[in-house]
Every structure is written in structure tokens, then in C-alpha cells.
Amino acid sequence: MESWNQMSADGVRSHAAPGVNKRIDEQVERCVRHMAQQDRKDITPYLEKLEREWDVGRTAMVAGSLVSLVGLWLGRGKPSGWRTVSAVASGLLLHHGLFGFGPLAEVVRAVGKVRTRREIDLEKFALKALRGDFERIPKNDGGPLARANAALVAAQS
Structure with a gap:
């Protein structure tokens, strides 16, 4: 149908x-x-x-921001891969903001039924x-x- x-x-x-x-x-x-x-x-x-x-956009923004902040916090003061996690999350947020959709939104939608x-x-x-x-x-x-x-x-x- x-x-x-x-x-x-x-x-x-x-x-x-x-x-x-x-x-x-x-x-x-x-x-x-x-x-x-x-x-x-x-x-x-x-x-x-x-x-x-909450809609997909809001949920994706909060999730991406949270991952970015956690990456910054865990990577503070020393070289680590956590800052890379933060950078990737920020890039996904930027993509979602520019195009109105993105991989982060697709994950949030599929997993959470948002x-x-x-x-x-x-x-x-x-x-x-x-x-x-x-x-x-x-x-x-x-x-x-x-x-x-x-x-x-x-x-x-």
C-alpha cells in the first residue's frame, strides 16, 4: 500500500x-x-x-551537541581521539543545519522512531x-x- x-x-x-x-x-x-x-x-x-x-531536527542537534561536548571534555588537556569524535559530531551538526538532513538525523530517526x-x-x-x-x-x-x-x-x- x-x-x-x-x-x-x-x-x-x-x-x-x-x-x-x-x-x-x-x-x-x-x-x-x-x-x-x-x-x-x-x-x-x-x-x-x-x-x-521533540522532532528529528531538535533531537539530532541535542544528540550531536552532547557527543561533541563529551568528546571535548574527555579529550581535555591531552592529545586523544576524543577531540576527533567532537569534530565529527560538529561536522554532522553542520551538515544537518545546511541541508536539513544528514546521517545523524537518519540514525536518530531509525533508532528512536523520532x-x-x-x-x-x-x-x-x-x-x-x-x-x-x-x-x-x-x-x-x-x-x-x-x-x-x-x-x-x-x-x-
């Missing part, structure tokens, strides 16, 4: 193994289907949890639609400007 999650502009997702993407998509689909059977009020706490979820910000947002918007947040958008009342403003307000809730 082809994935419903077609985010080709997502660098991390496009460079991840298809099995990793499929596993994450299936998790999102199970969650949204489960929440569709719950009361609307039960969706809000889960949305709050999603707001706090999602991209776009994947998290996709689940959030699906749940907000289930909760009825987008029903406030007027069909034809007030013209295009009123509809645009209502859509922006609905997307923020």
Missing part, C-alpha cells in the same frame, strides 16, 4: 528508509483512527502532548479536524478575507 503521507519536500523523510517512514505513518494512522472513536474532549490532552514532542516536525504537524491537524476546529470557517459569509482570517484562527487553535 502506498503511503497517504506524501511530503517530498521533507528532506529527512525523503532520505529515510521506506520501512521507517511506513512504520511512522502506520503509527499516526492508528492514533487518528483511535481518536476518531473518542469524545472530542479527549483529543485535547493528546494534542498538548504532541506540542511537546518524527519530523511536518509529520507531527500532520497528525495535529488531522486531530484538530476530528475535534471540529475547522468547522468555524464560514462557507460564504463575509467574503474571502473573512474566510482567510477564520482559517488562520482555526489553524492556530
Whole structure:
């Protein structure tokens, strides 16, 4: 089955193994289907949890920075390979910052099942639609400007 999650502009997702993407998509689909059977009020706490979820970029940056700091600390004052570890971690962080993906992000994603910000947002918007947040958008009342403003307000809730 082809994935419903077609985010080709997502660098991390496009460079991840298809099995990793499929596993994450299936998790999102199970969650949204489960929440569709719950009361609307039960969706809000889960949305709050999603707001706090770390994405691949943040996780990779923290992991890379931590490895770099540990390498510097262990290699302090004497020649050792630990400074090389620090340099490699810094290079991986630079690569991720410049290109939006990299080996560090792929490892974090495969090992920790960490999602991209776009994947998290996709689940959030699906749940907000289930909760009825987008029903406030007027069909034809007030013209295009009123509809645009209502859509922006609905997307923020």
C-alpha cells in the first residue's frame, strides 16, 4: 500500500528508509483512527502532548551537541581521539543545519522512531479536524478575507 503521507519536500523523510517512514505513518494512522472513536474532549490532552514532542531536527542537534561536548571534555588537556569524535559530531551538526538532513538525523530517526516536525504537524491537524476546529470557517459569509482570517484562527487553535 502506498503511503497517504506524501511530503517530498521533507528532506529527512525523503532520505529515510521506506520501512521507517511506513512504520511512522502506520503509527499516526492508528492514533487518528483511535481518536476518531473518542469524545472530542479527549483529543485535547493528546494534542498538548504532541506540542511537546521533540522532532528529528531538535533531537539530532541535542544528540550531536552532547557527543561533541563529551568528546571535548574527555579529550581535555591531552592529545586523544576524543577531540576527533567532537569534530565529527560538529561536522554532522553542520551538515544537518545546511541541508536539513544528514546521517545523524537518519540514525536518530531509525533508532528512536523520532518524527519530523511536518509529520507531527500532520497528525495535529488531522486531530484538530476530528475535534471540529475547522468547522468555524464560514462557507460564504463575509467574503474571502473573512474566510482567510477564520482559517488562520482555526489553524492556530
